[in-house]
Amino acid sequence: MIKKKAIMIGAGLSNMAAAVYLIQEGGWPGDAITFYSLDDHGSNDGAPVSETTDEYWNKNHPLENTKGYVARGGRMLNYRTYVDLMDLLGRIPSATEPNMTAEEDTRSFDAQHRTFDKARLLEGSKGILDAGHLGFNNKDRLLMTKLIMMPDSEEEKLDNVSIAEYFKDDPHMFQTNFWYMWETTFAFRTQSSAQELRRYMHQMIYEFTQIEHLVGVNRTRYNQYESIMLPLINYLKNQGCHIILNRRVTDLDFKETKMTDEITVTGMTMTNTETDEVEHLIVDDDTAVIFTNGSITDSSTLGDYHTPAPENMDYGAAAGLWKQIASKFYNLGNPDKFFADRNASEWVSFTLTTKNHILLNEIERITTQIPGNALNSFLSTKPITPLGQKDVNMSIVVHHQPHFTTQKPNETVIWGYFLYPRRNGEFVDKPYIEMTGKEMLQELIGQLAKVDPDPINIREKEAAIMDSVINNIPVYMPYASALFNNRAKTDRPEVIPEHSTNLAFTGEFVEQPYQMIFTEQSAVRSGEIAAYHFAGIPMAKLVATPRYDRDIKTLMRATKKMFE
Amino acid sequence: MKKFLLGSLIFVGVTATGACLLAKKMELFRDDSVDYEKFESR
Numbered sequence: 026m027i028k029k030k031a032i033m034i035g036a037g038l039s040n041m042a043a044a045v046y047l048i049q050e051g052g053w054p055g056d057a058i059t060f061y062s063l064d065d066h067g068s069n070d071g072a073p074v075s076e077t078t079d080e081y082w083n084k085n086h087p088l089e090n091t092k093g094y095v096a097r098g099g100r101m102l103n104y105r106t107y108v109d110l111m112d113l114l115g116r117i118p119s120a121t122e123p124n125m126t127a128e129e130d131t132r133s134f135d136a137q138h139r140t141f142d143k144a145r146l147l148e149g150s151k152g153i154l155d156a157g158h159l160g161f162n163n164k165d166r167l168l169m170t171k172l173i174m175m176p177d178s179e180e181e182k183l184d185n186v187s188i189a190e191y192f193k194d195d196p197h198m199f200q201t202n203f204w205y206m207w208e209t210t211f212a213f214r215t216q217s218s219a220q221e222l223r224r225y226m227h228q229m230i231y232e233f234t235q236i237e238h239l240v241g242v243n244r245t246r247y248n249q250y251e252s253i254m255l256p257l258i259n260y261l262k263n264q265g266c267h268i269i270l271n272r273r274v275t276d277l278d279f280k281e282t283k284m285t286d287e288i289t290v291t292g293m294t295m296t297n298t299e300t301d302e303v304e305h306l307i308v309d310d311d312t313a314v315i316f317t318n319g320s321i322t323d324s325s326t327l328g329d330y331h332t333p334a335p336e337n338m339d340y341g342a343a344a345g346l347w348k349q350i351a352s353k354f355y356n357l358g359n360p361d362k363f364f365a366d367r368n369a370s371e372w373v374s375f376t377l378t379t380k381n382h383i384l385l386n387e388i389e390r391i392t393t394q395i396p397g398n399a400l401n402s403f404l405s406t407k408p409i410t411p412l413g414q415k416d417v418n419m420s421i422v423v424h425h426q427p428h429f430t431t432q433k434p435n436e437t438v439i440w441g442y443f444l445y446p447r448r449n450g451e452f453v454d455k456p457y458i459e460m461t462g463k464e465m466l467q468e469l470i471g472q473l474a475k476v477d478p479d480p481i482n483i484r485e486k487e488a489a490i491m492d493s494v495i496n497n498i499p500v501y502m503p504y505a506s507a508l509f510n511n512r513a514k515t516d517r518p519e520v521i522p523e524h525s526t527n528l529a530f531t532g533e534f535v536e537q538p539y540q541m542i543f544t545e546q547s548a549v550r551s552g553e554i555a556a557y558h559f560a561g562i563p564m565a566k567l568v569a570t571p572r573y574d575r576d577i578k579t580l581m582r583a584t585k586k587m588f589e
Numbered sequence: 590m591k592k593f594l595l596g597s598l599i600f601v602g603v604t605a606t607g608a609c610l611l612a613k614k615m616e617l618f619r620d621d622s623v624d625y626e627k628f629e630s631r
Contacts, residue, residue, distance in 0.1 A: 026631070174614065174615050176614065176619070177616065519627075519628075520628065521628045523627075523631060524631075538624035538625065539624070554628060563629065564625035564626065564628055564629050575615075575616075575617045575618075
């Protein structure tokens with residue numbers, strides 16, 4: 026149904042993308058669009074720590090040390106398949122590079138700093154592994170081939186099938202270099218959805234053929250906030266959009282219909298989180314409501330160098346609203362599948378800031394690669410999984426420096442994460458989730474020391490490294506991989522649900538054709554679909570999706586790769 | 590010679606048929622736009 030105005034619940038990438046398309050393709054004036062949100066970055070955050078302390082999820086957990094930087098996550102791009110994201114970035118100016126679009130900005134940076142991972146997997150006493158050898162046996166190949174051959178129309182066969190279940194007769198899969206790389210590149214867990222794994226195998230099939238070097242990974246010049254969100258915010262504000270922050274939307278009113286077969290939003294209730302005042306809005310007939318119904322960084326918490334990140338048991342702001350409205354209709358999905366099973370989705374990350382390059386240089390020496398080119402994962406040398414298998418202990422990303430525009434030349438920012446935060450550290454005997462930033466750094470040094478090939482081990486410089494720390498921020502994210510949770514196709518609402526007259530869903534917890542989630546790409550495309558729908562633009566004009574899973578050459582390369 | 594040619598033809602025919610059936614099963618030539626038509630009608 027065509028509308029003239031929009032209320033955006035959530036000011037993350039999806040809804041900002043929707044706004045850009047409403048303005049540029051729909052011809053809407055910017056002031057017809059109003060955002061209500063807790064913050065202006067969603068999961069694409071990145072800032073000095075001192076600027077985050079008053080944010081909604083952080084203000085109840087004050088930090089002693091607010092120096093340094095924090096980015097809860099980091100985004101790898103893939104120009105080849107992220108066509109909607111690149112289209113969006115091509116429509117807005119860069120926030121940091123004059124006379125460039127945000128697309129030109131990332132392309133020019135990436136062209137000068139191509140990714141070629143030389144140390145994707147490392148293991149104690151072996152050092153850098155030959156990750157190009159995927160390690161499949163014939164059973165692994167058969168099951169992977171079944172996933173690749175399964176067409177889109179049959180993916181419901183994987184409803185409620187977890188990856189652990191799909192490979193239950195093939196535990197060998199979880200001992201392959203492929204799995205170690207796949208789980209840590211994309212943050213899949215064994216409890217995650219096999220249906221989503223299938224989508225990844227289809228959309229990422231080209232990158233599967235070069236997975237060990239991450240050759241297809243493209244990166245932004247700076248962190249995701251400064252390189253992606255800030256350009257959007259600047260553009261939309263210049264267009265006259267209203268971005269109202271510190272608002273937690275708690276309920277939507279709907280038109281009552283006898284058969285509950287019309288979904289029409291008539292009102293909205295929200296709390297001003299600065300004043301605790303409850304506000305109510307009427308939604309008129311000309312207004313669309315575009316709702317990002319879940320966030321992987323909702324309920325996240327920060328720690329610091331001497332403080333672990335506490336656990337916040339909040340269900341989640343976006344998810345809480347989703348649960349509220351899903352209870353009123355039968356086709357708006359099942360949020361509990363994603364937000365009531367933290368064991369399946371939680372992990373912890375850390376952002377380390379140092380005052381010099383000692384640690385950076387040591388990592389460069391041990392991994393043999395310059396900053397910006399890698400994701401490095403450290404394997405355990407003993408069994409650590411419930412199946413009695415080895416697994417990855419931790420992974421790090423050493424960004425091209427500087428990662429923040431305000432970062433001083435002598436400073437380093439490194440990011441890392443622990444995919445299974447309840448496991449004990451190898452060098453600090455406690456679960457990762459209970460570790461302070463200092464202890465996480467000690468874990469990292471331990472992992473590097475294990476794989477250090479040189480006669481002068483990194484341990485000799487441990488005191489200097491510890492002395493160089495400005496801060497290390499542990500981040501606990503209970504829903505970091507919630508979007509991968511085991512699901513059925515009907516557990517996520519469609520972008521435009523059936524019977525909806527003015528409500529659309531965007532983001533990483535919506536059902537849209539083909540797209541894999543946990544990407545900037547799927548976020549943008551969901552916003553694009555919502556925008557086109559309410560602006561009356563034919564769906565045929567959506568950015569064309571490349572289908573490498575239908576390209577014979579790519580399929581043959583993938584087949585060959587399975588035997589390497 | 591004739592047997593060889595006949596055998597080759599049969600081999601090529603079976604391979605091509607198999608490839609076509611596989612391509613059909615994998616929906617290699619399916620038009621994606623049909624997946625978005627439902628959004629237009631809402």
